Amino acid sequence: MTHCLNCGAERDADICESCGLSTAAAEFSIRRSLLNRTAVFLLGGIAFVAASGRYPALELDPILIFIGLLFFLTLGLGMIVERRILKHQEVEVLKRLYYGLIPVPWLLALVLFGNGAFDSSKPQIEPARVIGKFAMMGPVPSRRLIVSSWREDHHLERVPVDRGDFDRFTSGDVVDVQVHGGLIGIPWVSGVSRQ
């Protein structure tokens, strides 16, 4: 007794009683569905990167590490499901887990976007001294100004900045960082200016 790859119903003949597909047709159907959902997942990753660039969270780096791990775990799970289909093994539980993870980057993108876009609070101006800077190019370029922290329990802040601000400031500059509280409490940075 196995589960139909297409509809998940238990089947004991080649033709599924529930959806009427043969084993081969069901396999074709689930592989197409996996591919489509993987595309939706990848687009969600792009949406997340766009949202995190538009309204960069002050604590962007731990968020990016989390989403990066989730991203590769999810794609790895998708590959396991695909291999098990090719070997005609059970995939029902893993498939559901994989499908459940597909919307996660979209949800996180919405959270970051909503947190910034609907935040009408005035920015808090935090004075800081630039200690260094850090840029990573590649598919997801990230630029950070390393500045002294204004928060009690932090020593440094890694402030996400755009290219203009990144080039404009050097070590030793005293700057004002515009920090918003965020609609749902995720502080984000709208800009850095010279004091």
Ligand SMILES: [Zn+2]
């Ligand atoms: Zn079926």
